[in-house]
Amino acid sequence: MRPRIAIVNSSSFGRYFPEHLERLSALGEVRRLDFPPHIDGRALAEALRGFPILIASVTPRFGPEFFAHKDETWLIARHGIGVDNIHLPSATAHGVLVTRVTPWMEREAVAELTVGLLLALLRRIPEAAAAVREGRWMERAAFVGWELHGKTVGLIGFGNIGSRVGEILAQGFRARVLAYDPNVPPEAIRAAGAEPADLETLLREADILSLHAALTEENIHMLSGEAFAKMKPGVILVNTARGELIDEAALIAALEEGRVAGAALDVMTEEPIPADHPLLRFPNVLIVPHIAAYTRETLRRMGEKVVSDVERVLRGEIPEEVVNPEVLPHARAWRR
Numbered sequence: 001m002r003p004r005i006a007i008v009n010s011s012s013f014g015r016y017f018p019e020h021l022e023r024l025s026a027l028g029e030v031r032r033l034d035f036p037p038h039i040d041g042r043a044l045a046e047a048l049r050g051f052p053i054l055i056a057s058v059t060p061r062f063g064p065e066f067f068a069h070k071d072e073t074w075l076i077a078r079h080g081i082g083v084d085n086i087h088l089p090s091a092t093a094h095g096v097l098v099t100r101v102t103p104w105m106e107r108e109a110v111a112e113l114t115v116g117l118l119l120a121l122l123r124r125i126p127e128a129a130a131a132v133r134e135g136r137w138m139e140r141a142a143f144v145g146w147e148l149h150g151k152t153v154g155l156i157g158f159g160n161i162g163s164r165v166g167e168i169l170a171q172g173f174r175a176r177v178l179a180y181d182p183n184v185p186p187e188a189i190r191a192a193g194a195e196p197a198d199l200e201t202l203l204r205e206a207d208i209l210s211l212h213a214a215l216t217e218e219n220i221h222m223l224s225g226e227a228f229a230k231m232k233p234g235v236i237l238v239n240t241a242r243g244e245l246i247d248e249a250a251l252i253a254a255l256e257e258g259r260v261a262g263a264a265l266d267v268m269t270e271e272p273i274p275a276d277h278p279l280l281r282f283p284n285v286l287i288v289p290h291i292a293a294y295t296r297e298t299l300r301r302m303g304e305k306v307v308s309d310v311e312r313v314l315r316g317e318i319p320e321e322v323v324n325p326e327v328l329p330h331a332r333a334w335r336r
Contacts, residue, residue, distance in 0.1 A: 003028040003074075005310065006051040009035060009059050012299055013079045013306065020303040027314055028053070037271065041065030052336070053313070055079055055306055056086065058290070059271065064090045074333035075099065075319075077309040079302060080293065081106055081160075082242065083323050084215040092324045095332035099309045099319050101302045103160040109298040111164040113291065114210055114240045117264035121236060121286055122146045146236075148173045154197070154206030155179045156222070157241060158189055162212030166194045178202045181213075203230040208238070215242040225250040234261040240292045243268040248279065255282050266292045 005028050007013055014021035024030045031051075035044060037059035045066045048054065052074045056062065062076060067090040076086060078100040091098050120126055123145040131139055153169050155162045158181035169175040170193040177194040178201070186196035197205075209231070213219055223237075223246045237260055239246060248269055254260040262284040268277075271290060279285050293302065309319040313333045322328065 003053055003314070004051045005030045005053040005055065006048055007032045007055045009057040010055060010079050012294065013055060013303060016296060017300055017303050020307050023307045024310060027310060035060050042069045045069035053310055058082065058085060060085065062086045067091060067094045067096065072332055074336060075309065075313045077306045079306050082214065084242065088324045092327040095327060095330050097313065097322060097327055097331050097333055098324050100321050100323055101305050102321050105301040105305065106293045106298055107160050107164050109295040110161045110240055110292040111168060113266060114165050114238055115168055117240070117266065117286060117288070118208065118210070118236070118238050119148065121262045121264045122148055126286060127283065148175055150175065151207040152176045152178060152205055153208045153210060154202040155194065155210050155212060156202065157181055157212030157214070158184045158194065159212065163192050165210060165212065166192060170194065178206060200230065203227055204232065206235060207232060208236045211239040211241040211245050213241055213245060215244055220244050221247040223247060223250070225253065228254040228259055231259060233259050235259065236261055237263040240266040243271065252278055255285065266290055
């Protein structure tokens with residue numbers, strides 16, 4: 001019997017490379033399903049009943065309640081790097097394999113967008129381009145920006161993507177790069193061309209802050225009102241990691257008082273954001289709709305990885321990047 005495969009809340013998988021859908025369709029019945037980001041776990045489980053293979057996006061959350069009520073599930077293949085919306089202990093307890101995209105596949109795309117957003121903010125590119133379209137060329141003196149060269153950039157998170165951003169900024173723009181990451185040894189940070197720093201030092205000295213930390217229960221709202229109060233007045237903020245790392249109310253307050261001179265955000269706490277979101281009223285805030293990994297090169301690699309995961313599981317093989325390897329001895333996939 002051909003398995004049913006659900007593509008859940010993904011706006012990109014199979015859209016640009018239909019061959020990925022064709023390969024999945026050769027394996028089983030494939031359906032696209034979209035749910036509200038905060039759908040109840042039990043309701044999600046009921047809606048996905050009969051689908052043993054799920055291809056997951058950044059939403060919804062597959063929490064304990066989902067796994068407690070879901071029927072047989074063999075695989076959740078995350079079409080992305082982060083698995084913070086999948087409760088791994090529950091997945092493991094229910095024999096569900098969870099895979100993700102190999103981190104290097106998104107590295108260049110996310111790092112390049114980070115630098116692109118930073119440059120757009122520093123040089124006020126969106127505002128200047130809009131002025132030309134509106135016939136306001138002669139107002140060009142209103143768009144004086146800042147140079148990246150020589151600035152102190154603080155990177156919160158120095159793993160797969162943060163280290164690449166640091167490399168680009170240090171080598172390409174000759175910026176001073178500080179890095180805070182308790183999971184990376186100081187000697188590794190130095191070897192990559194950055195200076196290790198504790199969070200207090202980084203917040204105090206950085207002209208520019210860029211977030212590259214994985215989301216955990218411990219670091220939700222790590223940029224709180226208290227953290228913003230420690231920052232240098234006029235700091236520039238970029239976030240291409242997870243929206244929940246920033247307390248948005250605290251960011252709004254910091255923008256209103258001028259402590260934050262500008263923010264460029266690819267991710268938000270709630271996605272999508274409404275058209276009347278309070279951050280959209282600030283001309284010095286640039287928000288894009290979670291497009292960091294959206295390059296043709298990266299989406300091709302990501303799609304190949306997800307399809308490969310499904311193919312391997314159906315052949316009884318172990319896919320790459322299983323994020324809960326402790327499930328392997330008792331995975332449901334092997335008992336189907």
